Amino acid sequence: MILKRDEPLAPRTSYRIGGRAEYFFIPERMEEVPQAMSYCRAKGLDLRVLGGGTNVLIGDRGWPAVLSLERFRHTDSYGPFAKAEGGASFPAFVKKLADNACRGAEALCGIPGTVGGALLMNAGGHYGEIGEFVKRVKVVEPDGRIVTLEREQCGFRYRDSDLKGRVILSADFEFPEGDRDEIRNRMREIFQKKKASQPLHSHSAGCVFKNPPGAAAGRMIDECGFKGTRVGGAAVSVVHANFLTNDENASAADMLELISRIRGQVKQRHGVELELEIKVWG
Ligand SMILES: Cc1cc2nc3c(=O)[nH]c(=O)nc-3n(C[C@H](O)[C@H](O)[C@H](O)COP(=O)(O)OP(=O)(O)OC[C@H]3O[C@@H](n4cnc5c(N)ncnc54)[C@H](O)[C@@H]3O)c2cc1C
Known part of the structure; x- marks a missing residue:
């Protein structure tokens, strides 16, 4: 296993924000x-898994112990x-998946990061979510046991799952069969829509807040006049x-102050407590 000390985390996130990891594990x-995990437990270190870093805001002081599965990248369809x-x-x-005519793949385009991150977050959007297609997931439990969970045990729901606290090693999926050209065309369409409505070339972590039931967080924030508002950088x-x-x-x-101002204003104007979609470490 590779163990790095004082590893900078900001370059490993799409925000390009965050301090260093005191211990950075890359299992082979x-x-x-x-x-x-047991090394960290013995030392009293809180170990977190970092995937593509596209849905996390890491604090300026970094994090004590981080594990990366960058050596586990195999896929098959x-x-x-x-x-x-x-x-x-x-x-x-x-x-x-799209090349292999797996219907549903088109709904998952334009989502950066890793398979582990996508499963933990049940990544997706208007058109579908990854959890729908999961058969089973192999995880390491907090006590170190490697177990296989069936889909029903994973608790997939809107941008969330019951996989928290576990390390996701791999997963099996099953998709309905579709028409390859139709899937590719639909994928292009969905991606064009995302390109037109999201700042895909900026350093972001996607949507910061979950949509409250029946409403769009983005619209609420816009109605409070926040577009273009800055705090520091x-x-x-x-x-x-x-x-x-x-x-x-x-x-x-800076980012946390901006988040707090948005939450305060949205609560005042709309009476809604916005819930974070991104994970904040620190
Ligand atoms: C431009 C942009 C567009 C986006 N669009 C979407 C979208 O349309 N839909 C959507 O759902 N999301 C979207 N996101 C958010 C993000 O890409 C997804 O949530 C993604 O699935 C996160 O994966 P990741 O590997 O980067 O996870 P990370 O950010 O590294 O981690 C996220 C969480 O998952 C945990 N985690 C990661 N890997 C594992 C693992 N192997 N085992 C256990 N826990 C793990 C981390 O500890 C953390 O709690 C977008 C982000 C960006 C930057």
């Missing part, structure tokens, strides 16, 4: 994952079935108000 074999390891690139996996995107961007060396403190 599956059995090394529980080993890293045969007929309607597919397999992927937790550290595999989610966009590359989705492309493979952090800004509310003028393209999509639920995307906060790191425009000029923003700190996590």
Whole structure:
């Protein structure tokens, strides 16, 4: 296993924000994952898994112990079935699924990060979510046991699951069979819509807040007049108000202050407590 000390985390996130990891584990074999976990337990270190870093805001002081599954990137797709390891690139996996005529893949395009992150977050959008297609997930439990969970045990729901606290090693999927050209065309369409409505070239973590039932967080934030508002180097995107961007060396403190102002104003104007979609470490 590779163990790095004082590893900078900001370059490993799409926000480009965050301090260093005191311990940064890169297991090379599956059995090394529980080993890293028990090492951290013995030292009293809170170990977190970092996937593509596209849905996390890491604090300016960093995090004591971080584990990366970057050596576990294998994917396979045969007929309607597919397999992927937790550290595999989610966009590359989705492309493979589309090439293999897996219907539903089109709904998952334009989501960066890894397969592990996508499963934990039940990534998706208007058109569908990854959890719908899961058969089973192999995880390491907090006590170090490697177990396989059936889909029903994963608790997939809107941008959430019961996989928290576990390390997602790999998963098996099953998709309905579709028409490859239709899937590819639909994928292009969905991606064009995303390109037109999201600041895809800025440093962001996607939507910061979950949509409250029956409402759109972005619209509420926009109605409070936040588009373009800045705190230090952090800004509310003028393209999509639920995307906060790191425009000029923003700190996590800048981003958290902006988040807190938005929450306060939305609560005052709409009477709604916005819930974070992104994970804040620190
Ligand atoms: C431009 C942009 C567009 C986006 N669009 C969408 C979208 O349309 N729909 C959507 O749902 N999301 C979207 N996102 C958010 C993000 O891409 C997804 O949530 C993604 O699935 C996160 O994956 P990740 O590997 O980057 O996870 P990370 O950000 O690294 O981690 C997210 C959480 O998952 C945990 N985690 C990661 N890997 C594992 C693992 N192997 N085992 C256990 N826990 C793990 C982390 O500890 C953390 O709690 C977007 C982000 C960006 C930047």
